[in-house]
Amino acid sequence: MCRSINHNAVQAIMNYNLNKPNNDPSKKPKSWAALKKLYQFLGAEQKNLLRAFLAVMVSSVLNLSGPVLAGYTIDHYIQNKQYSGVLVICGILLVMYLIAFGANYLQGRLMGSIGQRMLYNLRNAVFGKLQELPVAFFNQNKTGDLISRINNDTEKVNQFFSQSLIQFSSSIFMMVGAGIFLLSINFRLGAASLVPALLLLVFTRLISPWVRRRNADNMKSTGGLSSEIQESLNNFKVIIAFNRRDYFRKRFEEANVKNYKTAIGAGLANNIFMPVFGFSAHIAQMTVLVYGIYMISAGDFTVGLLISFLAYVTNFYNPIRQLAALWANFQVALAGWDRIAEILSMESNLETLPAAKSITGNGAVLSFQDVHFAYPDGKAVLHHVNLQLERGKTYAFVGPTGGGKTTTASLMARLYDPTQGTVLLHGKDLRTYEPSERSAKIGFILQEPFLFSGTIRDNILYGNEQYKDHSNEQLIAVLGESNLDSLLSRFENGLETPVLASGDAISLGQKQLIVFIRAILRKPELLILDEATANIDTVTEQLLENILKNLPAETTRVIIAHRLNTIENADEIYFVNAGEVQRAGSLDHAVNMLLHEKRES
Numbered sequence: 204m205c206r207s208i209n210h211n212a213v214q215a216i217m218n219y220n221l222n223k224p225n226n227d228p229s230k231k232p233k234s235w236a237a238l239k240k241l242y243q244f245l246g247a248e249q250k251n252l253l254r255a256f257l258a259v260m261v262s263s264v265l266n267l268s269g270p271v272l273a274g275y276t277i278d279h280y281i282q283n284k285q286y287s288g289v290l291v292i293c294g295i296l297l298v299m300y301l302i303a304f305g306a307n308y309l310q311g312r313l314m315g316s317i318g319q320r321m322l323y324n325l326r327n328a329v330f331g332k333l334q335e336l337p338v339a340f341f342n343q344n345k346t347g348d349l350i351s352r353i354n355n356d357t358e359k360v361n362q363f364f365s366q367s368l369i370q371f372s373s374s375i376f377m378m379v380g381a382g383i384f385l386l387s388i389n390f391r392l393g394a395a396s397l398v399p400a401l402l403l404l405v406f407t408r409l410i411s412p413w414v415r416r417r418n419a420d421n422m423k424s425t426g427g428l429s430s431e432i433q434e435s436l437n438n439f440k441v442i443i444a445f446n447r448r449d450y451f452r453k454r455f456e457e458a459n460v461k462n463y464k465t466a467i468g469a470g471l472a473n474n475i476f477m478p479v480f481g482f483s484a485h486i487a488q489m490t491v492l493v494y495g496i497y498m499i500s501a502g503d504f505t506v507g508l509l510i511s512f513l514a515y516v517t518n519f520y521n522p523i524r525q526l527a528a529l530w531a532n533f534q535v536a537l538a539g540w541d542r543i544a545e546i547l548s549m550e551s552n553l554e555t556l557p558a559a560k561s562i563t564g565n566g567a568v569l570s571f572q573d574v575h576f577a578y579p580d581g582k583a584v585l586h587h588v589n590l591q592l593e594r595g596k597t598y599a600f601v602g603p604t605g606g607g608k609t610t611t612a613s614l615m616a617r618l619y620d621p622t623q624g625t626v627l628l629h630g631k632d633l634r635t636y637e638p639s640e641r642s643a644k645i646g647f648i649l650q651e652p653f654l655f656s657g658t659i660r661d662n663i664l665y666g667n668e669q670y671k672d673h674s675n676e677q678l679i680a681v682l683g684e685s686n687l688d689s690l691l692s693r694f695e696n697g698l699e700t701p702v703l704a705s706g707d708a709i710s711l712g713q714k715q716l717i718v719f720i721r722a723i724l725r726k727p728e729l730l731i732l733d734e735a736t737a738n739i740d741t742v743t744e745q746l747l748e749n750i751l752k753n754l755p756a757e758t759t760r761v762i763i764a765h766r767l768n769t770i771e772n773a774d775e776i777y778f779v780n781a782g783e784v785q786r787a788g789s790l791d792h793a794v795n796m797l798l799h800e801k802r803e804s
């Protein structure tokens with residue numbers, strides 16, 4: 204991403220689309236690197252993981268010592284009929300197995316909390332990252348898919364860590380230990396029994412990327428399904444009003460079929476290991492049996508040793524069989540991690556640039572210098588725009604639908620950076636302001652009011668934390684200073700009126716009132732209202748106008764409105780259309796420009 208303080212530099216447009224195929228070979232997933240990154244998410248549980256590994260080692264070593272003791276008993280005590288020796292060995296075995304039982308219990312307990320800690324840390328990290336990312340990221344990704352990544356994909360990683368990792372490492376310990384015993388009892392026979400395992404290793408390495416891809420496809424389609432559900436739930440009123448349930452049902456059906464097919468694909472891929480691993484275990488046992496009997500007949504081997512040997516072959520190939528199932532879980536977890544890591548690797552393209560000297564000293568609160576802007580789809584919305592907003596004045600921005608008014612306002616509030624040129628606040632590049640300073644100076648009331656569940660008080664205090672300890676009476680007194688208290692009468696229970704996330708219990712106009720109060724309470728130097736009163740009755744609108752008039756004299760106001768009566772008192776009117784922002788002069792001239800534009804289109 205090009206990051207230059209030079210205001211003429213052209214900025215590359217960052218791709219935030221998580222579902223765009225990534226063809227960069229350097230970014231191909233690497234299992235080991237992924238595991239190392241995941242390890243960091245264990246936080247305080249890293250020590251417990253080491254304890255669990257220790258417990259696994261103890262139980263594996265104890266379990267592995269069984270067959271060698273059994274072989275020794277057969278060759279030394281049973282064949283010589285020394286039954287007291289057999290009893291001693293049985294006692295030793297019992298103690299060993301009891302310790303192994305304790306170690307197994309401990310690992311299980313430790314791993315449960317390790318998995319949950321990882322889930323907790325991962326979800327926090329992804330959610331935290333989402334809070335840092337710019338509007339462009341949310342424009343390019345579907346909410347349902349993001350929710351699926353935070354919920355489902357982190358859960359897949361947790362499942363591996365809490366359920367499979369310990370079995371995984373225990374199987375590897377058992378397998379390596381049994382392999383060492385096999386080679387040390389008889390190297391030639393041991394080597395012969397391990398050949399099928401080597402072939403398995405090659406097979407697993409070759410097949411694993413494919414299995415991981417199948418799982419990634421499945422997760423992607425689960426994200427798609429989640430997006431469909433989210434979209435239809437958000438639009439349920441339109442669906443009912445237009446009686447087009449069939450439309451969303453069809454889209455859901457398509458997403459569901461895709462998810463079903465990819466789930467079958469992932470299931471087939473995940474199950475491919477099991478039979479192949481099982482088959483290789485049988486081949487190894489047959490090899491040992493045939494070769495071992497041949498060696499006994501040649502006098503090179505004993506029956507006791509062959510029995511121990513067969514037990515170790517089982518001890519070697521049983522964990523491998525288990526690994527087959529666990530390997531599939533590992534691939535699922537890695538595919539989940541890849542999707543989570545994609546979010547975590549995103550960087551905001553709106554970072555704060557180092558503080559710089561003022562570029563201009565013309566006294567304007569905000570100015571555009573040769574600003575050019577295009578959305579990531581490449582469509583240019585503003586071409587080389589220059590404008591200046593002076594302290595204490597009211598500016599109206601009018602223009603046809605889709606002309607670029609909201610985009611202009613978004614650039615003023617730094618929801619996006621210009622692709623070329625500079626936006627200046629008090630003569631300094633807007634990008635050099637810390638977000639907290641910028642948002643304290645610039646209040647932006649969006650076209651679509653955003654509320655979250657809680658009460659009106661909670662929603663008003665969002666972004667106004669300095670009043671959070673105020674009682675309702677004190678808060679009303681503060682609101683009264685800006686004449687905002689009169690607006691509370693529009694709500695049944697004043698500040699304590701509940702707000703639901705869906706926001707259905709309050710009207711759109713009421714929502715606009717809440718976000719209006721929230722923004723004015725911050726006393727910004729520049730207040731931008733984007734169609735902020737479009738759904739408010741004319742009496743209340745008059746109230747808002749008085750509130751705006753009574754704002755401190757130095758407050759600069761930017762009003763975007765389709766209703767021309769709301770802008771008749773503006774000091775300056777700008778006409779925004781086809782990439783240009785022009786001074787319209789009088790209201791009459793602005794109306795003529797609008798009418799002319801309508802006739803043209």
Ligand SMILES: Nc1ncnc2c1ncn2[C@@H]1O[C@H](COP(=O)(O)OP(=O)(O)OP(=O)(O)O)[C@@H](O)[C@H]1O
Nearest residue numbers: 342578580584602603604605606607608609610611
């Ligand atoms: N996130 C986006 N991604 C791509 N294109 C966008 C995006 N937002 C807006 N546009 C496009 O930019 C152009 C200007 O949109 P903008 O919302 O700024 O217009 P507007 O004048 O505010 O319209 P309205 O009066 O309807 O609110 C439109 O053609 C629109 O399709």
